[in-house]
Amino acid sequence: MTCAPGNAIAQSMTEDPTFSPALLPAGFVDLLTPDARTEAEGVATLMGVFASHGYNRVRPPLMEFEETLLAGAGAALAEQSFRVMDPDTRRMMVLRPDITPQIARMAATRLADLPRPLRLSYAGTCVLVMPAKAEESGRQIMQTGIELIGPDSPQADAEVVCVAAEALAQLGVPGVSFDLTMPPFVPALLEEAGIAPTTRPALLRALDRKDAAAVAELGGPLAQTLIALLRAAGPAAQAVAALNSLTLPPKARAILQRLIDAVAAIAEQAPDLRLTIDPVEFRGWKYHTGVCVTVFAVGRAEELGRGGRYLCNDNEPACGLTFRPDVLFRMIPAAKALPRVYVAHGADRATAAALRAKGYATLAALPATAGQQGDAQAEARHLGCSHILSGTTCTELA
Amino acid sequence: MTCAPGNAIAQSMTEDPTFSPALLPAGFVDLLTPDARTEAEGVATLMGVFASHGYNRVRPPLMEFEETLLAGAGAALAEQSFRVMDPDTRRMMVLRPDITPQIARMAATRLADLPRPLRLSYAGTCVLVMPAKAEESGRQIMQTGIELIGPDSPQADAEVVCVAAEALAQLGVPGVSFDLTMPPFVPALLEEAGIAPTTRPALLRALDRKDAAAVAELGGPLAQTLIALLRAAGPAAQAVAALNSLTLPPKARAILQRLIDAVAAIAEQAPDLRLTIDPVEFRGWKYHTGVCVTVFAVGRAEELGRGGRYLCNDNEPACGLTFRPDVLFRMIPAAKALPRVYVAHGADRATAAALRAKGYATLAALPATAGQQGDAQAEARHLGCSHILSGTTCTELA
Structure with missing residues (x-):
C-alpha cells in the first residue's frame, strides 16, 4: 500500500490570497500547515544536536520584571521591549525581545553554583517593538540557541560555532557560511592610536560603509592600516594571512589575535x-565583548543566526549563538504530511489504530448531522485522503 | 558499555533553595533541566497523537489586535488579557490568554474555504493577567490542544474526548477521568420552568455549592427535579440512568439528551x-455552548485539561480540548537525561560523533584558560559524566 500525502489541504492552508493584513498587526502571522510542523520539527532537531553536546535545556519565562531582564547584558534591549504593568506588584514587566540575557541572569543567580563550563540550550518566542532591520518582517520571532558559560578561550568560541554548524548540517541547510567579527577591535585601535574623539564618529561611519576614500581622509596615521583591514575582509585563511602581516599597537593586536586564535580553533575542529572574517565590523552588536559570529546561507542576505561573546550579569565570561528558526525553516524542505486514510462509518477501530501506528493519519467519518451518511469516497477525496478504510480493508482511492 | 545518566546536574538544576522569588513576577518561572525537556518532549508526543488523527498543526501569533482576539468567542477573555499599544498603528494589541479563540478566528477567515470537518491542533504559550483559580499558580501557561470545526454532533464531541484520551495514554498519564457537563442546561431549565429572574441568582449559587437544603427552599416547583439532578452527578452509567428517569420540560430535556448522546458515543468508541457526569455544573466556562469536559487525574484536584463546544466567529459549530502541559507533565516521569561522556583533550572526534549518534551527550574538555589541562577524570565527574573518552577509548568512570 502506498499513500501519497494529502497535499490539497496543506497547500490551500499556506496560500490564501483573500487574507487581509488588517487582521493581524504587522510582523505577527498565523503559521499554517505544513509550516507550523516544519518549525516544530526543525526546533526539535536543533535541540537534539545541542543536547548531544551536553547542552541542558532551560525555559525562562516570556515576561520578567524590567529590573531583571534589562539589567546587565539586557540593558541594550530596552528600546526593543514591550512593557506592561504587573497589577500585583505595580512594577513594570517586559515581554522579552531576546533570550540570551535571561540565560545570563539564570547563570548568575539560580545556576551560579553549578559546575562550569555550564552548557545551556533554549527554544522560545520573543517579541520586538519593531523588527531590528527593515528586511526582517517579524516582530514575533523564534529563538533557538546555546550558551556556554564559564570558559573564556578560543576553544570555547570554536565549540559554539562548531555545534551550530553541526546542527545546521543535521537540519540539511545547504551552503552555510560563518562570518566572524571582533566588535571591540576597531574602537580599541582608534583609542590606542590616539585618533581624536571628535574624529572617531565620522571615521567609524566611513569604516561601516567600507568607504576607503573617506577612511584615507579621516584616518590620519592609521589610514593605511585601516584600509589594509578593510581589504583583509574575506575568506578566513587569506584574511588571517593579511592580518598577521599588519603592524598594530599591542592592545589592538592582542584583541585581534583572539579572533585569529578562534579561527584556528574552529579550523582544527571543523x-x-x-568561514569569513570581517575585522572592521563592529555595528549591530548589543552586548558583545569578544568574537562574534553571523550565520549566512551562501547567496542569501538574511541572517540564519548570530552570536558571540559577552559577560553574564556578574561579569562571568560566556558565549553563545542563537538561530532564527523562522528564517532557517524557509530554507529546508517542508515537513512531510502524513498520508491520510478516511475511516468510513463502522470501520474496524483496531485496524485504524494499526494504521496510525504505521504512520498514517486516520480521519473518522463525521456526518454534519447525526445519522446522515454521505458518499464515503467523495468525502475521503474532499478531505485530502488517499485511502479509505471500510471494515478491516484499507483501499487506495482510484 | 552502560552509561547512567548524570543526575547530579539535573537535580541541582531543579531545586535551588537560594532562589529569591523577588527575581520573577508571580506566576512566571524558569523551567530547568529536566523539566524543560519533559515539557518539550511531552508536547511532541501529544502533537503526534493529534496529527495521527488528521489534526493539522497551526501556530497563531502570541499577540493580536484587541478587536480580533477579543471578538466572538474571545470576548469572555477580556479581563484576563494584558494589552499594549502597537506603536505602528496606535491600536491596542492583546497578549493572548487562550488559543482557542484564535483558532476560531482562523476558521472563520483564512481557513473558511477549507473542507469541513476542519481538524486543527496547536501548542503554544499564553499569558494571564491573574491565574484563573487560586490553586493554579501560573500566569504563563502552555496550551496544547485540538479543535474540530464544522460538525455539530455527539460523534464530534466524542472524537475530541477520545483523541484526548489516546494522547494521555500515549504520554503514560495514569488514572485519567473525563468529567462531562452541559453548561447551558441548568439556565435553560430555570427559564423554561418559569423560575422568577429575581430568584435565579440565589438558586444558581445554591446549585453551584451543591447545597440541597437551599435548593429545596429556593427551587419552588423545580425543587425535587433539581435535587434529583444534584444527586445524579457521578459515574456516567448510573448518572445517565438517573437522568433518563427524570421528567423535564421539552427544551431542557433536548439539551440534556445531547449530553447523554455524547456519553453513548464516547462509550462506543472507548x-x-x-467518565463522570455533573448535569448541574455550569460555572467557569467562558464561551461554551454545548457539552463541556474537564480532564482530571483520579485523586488530584488540578485540571489536566478542559474543552467543549462553542461557536466560531461566524457561528460555525466547533468543539475542542486544551491540555495544560505544565500541569500534565508534573504527573509523568521526567525526561531521561542523556548519558554523559567527557571528551578529553585530543580525543578522537569521529569516536565522539559515533557516541552522539548512539544517544550519548559528549562534553568537550574546555580549559578555563587556553593551554591549561586539569585532571580529566576529576573534571568528568565534576560535570556529571559517567564515562570519559581518551583517544578512541571510552571508559566508564570508577
Whole structure:
C-alpha cells in the first residue's frame, strides 16, 4: 500500500490570497500547515544536536520584571521591549525581545553554583517593538540557541560555532557560511592610536560603509592600516594571512589575535567549515565583548543566526549563538504530511489504530448531522485522503 | 558499555533553595533541566497523537489586535488579557490568554474555504493577567490542544474526548477521568420552568455549592427535579440512568439528551474510559455552548485539561480540548537525561560523533584558560559524566 500525502489541504492552508493584513498587526502571522510542523520539527532537531553536546535545556519565562531582564547584558534591549504593568506588584514587566540575557541572569543567580563550563540550550518566542532591520518582517520571532558559560578561550568560541554548524548540517541547510567579527577591535585601535574623539564618529561611519576614500581622509596615521583591514575582509585563511602581516599597537593586536586564535580553533575542529572574517565590523552588536559570529546561507542576505561573546550579569565570561528558526525553516524542505486514510462509518477501530501506528493519519467519518451518511469516497477525496478504510480493508482511492 | 545518566546536574538544576522569588513576577518561572525537556518532549508526543488523527498543526501569533482576539468567542477573555499599544498603528494589541479563540478566528477567515470537518491542533504559550483559580499558580501557561470545526454532533464531541484520551495514554498519564457537563442546561431549565429572574441568582449559587437544603427552599416547583439532578452527578452509567428517569420540560430535556448522546458515543468508541457526569455544573466556562469536559487525574484536584463546544466567529459549530502541559507533565516521569561522556583533550572526534549518534551527550574538555589541562577524570565527574573518552577509548568512570 502506498499513500501519497494529502497535499490539497496543506497547500490551500499556506496560500490564501483573500487574507487581509488588517487582521493581524504587522510582523505577527498565523503559521499554517505544513509550516507550523516544519518549525516544530526543525526546533526539535536543533535541540537534539545541542543536547548531544551536553547542552541542558532551560525555559525562562516570556515576561520578567524590567529590573531583571534589562539589567546587565539586557540593558541594550530596552528600546526593543514591550512593557506592561504587573497589577500585583505595580512594577513594570517586559515581554522579552531576546533570550540570551535571561540565560545570563539564570547563570548568575539560580545556576551560579553549578559546575562550569555550564552548557545551556533554549527554544522560545520573543517579541520586538519593531523588527531590528527593515528586511526582517517579524516582530514575533523564534529563538533557538546555546550558551556556554564559564570558559573564556578560543576553544570555547570554536565549540559554539562548531555545534551550530553541526546542527545546521543535521537540519540539511545547504551552503552555510560563518562570518566572524571582533566588535571591540576597531574602537580599541582608534583609542590606542590616539585618533581624536571628535574624529572617531565620522571615521567609524566611513569604516561601516567600507568607504576607503573617506577612511584615507579621516584616518590620519592609521589610514593605511585601516584600509589594509578593510581589504583583509574575506575568506578566513587569506584574511588571517593579511592580518598577521599588519603592524598594530599591542592592545589592538592582542584583541585581534583572539579572533585569529578562534579561527584556528574552529579550523582544527571543523576544517571544511566555510568561514569569513570581517575585522572592521563592529555595528549591530548589543552586548558583545569578544568574537562574534553571523550565520549566512551562501547567496542569501538574511541572517540564519548570530552570536558571540559577552559577560553574564556578574561579569562571568560566556558565549553563545542563537538561530532564527523562522528564517532557517524557509530554507529546508517542508515537513512531510502524513498520508491520510478516511475511516468510513463502522470501520474496524483496531485496524485504524494499526494504521496510525504505521504512520498514517486516520480521519473518522463525521456526518454534519447525526445519522446522515454521505458518499464515503467523495468525502475521503474532499478531505485530502488517499485511502479509505471500510471494515478491516484499507483501499487506495482510484 | 552502560552509561547512567548524570543526575547530579539535573537535580541541582531543579531545586535551588537560594532562589529569591523577588527575581520573577508571580506566576512566571524558569523551567530547568529536566523539566524543560519533559515539557518539550511531552508536547511532541501529544502533537503526534493529534496529527495521527488528521489534526493539522497551526501556530497563531502570541499577540493580536484587541478587536480580533477579543471578538466572538474571545470576548469572555477580556479581563484576563494584558494589552499594549502597537506603536505602528496606535491600536491596542492583546497578549493572548487562550488559543482557542484564535483558532476560531482562523476558521472563520483564512481557513473558511477549507473542507469541513476542519481538524486543527496547536501548542503554544499564553499569558494571564491573574491565574484563573487560586490553586493554579501560573500566569504563563502552555496550551496544547485540538479543535474540530464544522460538525455539530455527539460523534464530534466524542472524537475530541477520545483523541484526548489516546494522547494521555500515549504520554503514560495514569488514572485519567473525563468529567462531562452541559453548561447551558441548568439556565435553560430555570427559564423554561418559569423560575422568577429575581430568584435565579440565589438558586444558581445554591446549585453551584451543591447545597440541597437551599435548593429545596429556593427551587419552588423545580425543587425535587433539581435535587434529583444534584444527586445524579457521578459515574456516567448510573448518572445517565438517573437522568433518563427524570421528567423535564421539552427544551431542557433536548439539551440534556445531547449530553447523554455524547456519553453513548464516547462509550462506543472507548468503552474503558472513566467518565463522570455533573448535569448541574455550569460555572467557569467562558464561551461554551454545548457539552463541556474537564480532564482530571483520579485523586488530584488540578485540571489536566478542559474543552467543549462553542461557536466560531461566524457561528460555525466547533468543539475542542486544551491540555495544560505544565500541569500534565508534573504527573509523568521526567525526561531521561542523556548519558554523559567527557571528551578529553585530543580525543578522537569521529569516536565522539559515533557516541552522539548512539544517544550519548559528549562534553568537550574546555580549559578555563587556553593551554591549561586539569585532571580529566576529576573534571568528568565534576560535570556529571559517567564515562570519559581518551583517544578512541571510552571508559566508564570508577
